Amino acid sequence: MAAAAFEISSPVGVIAGGGAMPFAVADSLKARGLDPVLFALKGACDPASAERFRHHWITVGQLGRTMKLLRAESCKDVIFIGTLVRPALSELRLDWGTLRVIRRIWAAFRGGDDHLLSGVGRIFEQQGFRLLGLKEVAPDLLMPQGCVTRKMPDKDASADIARGRELLAALGPFDVGQAVVVIDGHVVGVEGIEGTDELLRRIADLRARGRVRAAAGRGVLVKAPKDGQDLRYDLPAIGPRTVEGAAAAGLSGVAVVAGNTVVAEAQAMIEAADEAGLFVTGLAS
């Protein structure tokens, strides 16, 4: 893989939000002999897991402090990873380093989430850091191409996948959700800011109420990165919970773009899919 040849400067600064991913990234770095330093976002990053690594606690508004700490730790390469609810402006306890660049942050806030993250990312880059993505830092956490489960998509599922990809491509310019559910050629649900888990719960609910009439075991959750999305910040992610949600929604399987999708707890996800009789497949991008 080309990513293997990519040279990373150790230690790596891991700006760590919520969920399991920041720790999976840190473990992946360590497995390859690189040192992670976590910059754990208060209120998002899990404190118990952060203890396993060298770490500093930061808040969202502390760009100045974060960059000072990164320099003190000799981190040149930085990755943003994990979940983060868009903060209310009132929650931001801005430091002086942040105030110096507040105009640019403000501009970032006015766009979608992509703009916010890439706006903050640009500020780090202007201060001499290199922003990396999972492709460079932990390529082993990305979805491979092809089907990873016992069940494979059949002809109908493949048609639903193609339809879903077309729709997501059309939504690309709008910085909106990255997922869609297609059943027997019908687009039944589109993800907004509520996220994939809630989209799947909605489909399960519509099915329970008889609004989705297709037999169980039909239809596909399709996830793809947004068009022009900066893949260093916001890769679509799947994991055991996605598979459980898809099973509860009565779908046939899950299709994501290979290489551009993070897999959380891959082994657990594949086992959950095999148990539920769902497929999980990585599409060529």
Add this chain to the structure above:
Amino acid sequence: MAAAAFEISSPVGVIAGGGAMPFAVADSLKARGLDPVLFALKGACDPASAERFRHHWITVGQLGRTMKLLRAESCKDVIFIGTLVRPALSELRLDWGTLRVIRRIWAAFRGGDDHLLSGVGRIFEQQGFRLLGLKEVAPDLLMPQGCVTRKMPDKDASADIARGRELLAALGPFDVGQAVVVIDGHVVGVEGIEGTDELLRRIADLRARGRVRAAAGRGVLVKAPKDGQDLRYDLPAIGPRTVEGAAAAGLSGVAVVAGNTVVAEAQAMIEAADEAGLFVTGLAS
């Protein structure tokens, strides 16, 4: 209005689903001296209201019987109006007239809702009936151009409306929902098969949980017909409930395409909007 010059053949066959619209159409026809005959769909059309008009009860599968009744009533012009949950095939009690055209219906079922309705519509047309839309039958029930409320969309709301229309145009080819919620330039929700009321409930819920951080009174529900949608069958609709949902979701107002949107209980809707301080505006198509 050009529609006023349109000559309608009386009596008019009103294939009546659920909700208040079939009766509003029948009243509108009577007000203009035309005779409605309701073909009330069992399980969907309200029996008490149907009593107010000459009517026959039909089921979804009875195309043959319906066409025979239409001919017996000398109805040449027909309108499909009201809500109808997509029937399960097992619920369809097909009659012989339906069985003769079953292949075409089956083809219609495999596409989206548009295809289903226009597929059935084409079958009526092949049998010599003329399928009309609200524009011809009851133009007084359609949203006019311009703002109908005391509150008007401000500059931010207008920008959200423009964004929403762009997104709906992009979704057009996919036969999916007709509504989107945009707040401060962010697309926060996209309608799938769940419908507009549920989309608005979702936004209200996301706001209650702090996932939508914008101040109350910001953002717009934008509704538009799908691209290439056959407007005789499935016009987007708004009414008092839409306004109440938008208010509960903390939005600034509702924007729909003038002439291509049905307004249920217009006076009640405008009063609800004025009371809640929301705008409702009809956009040039």
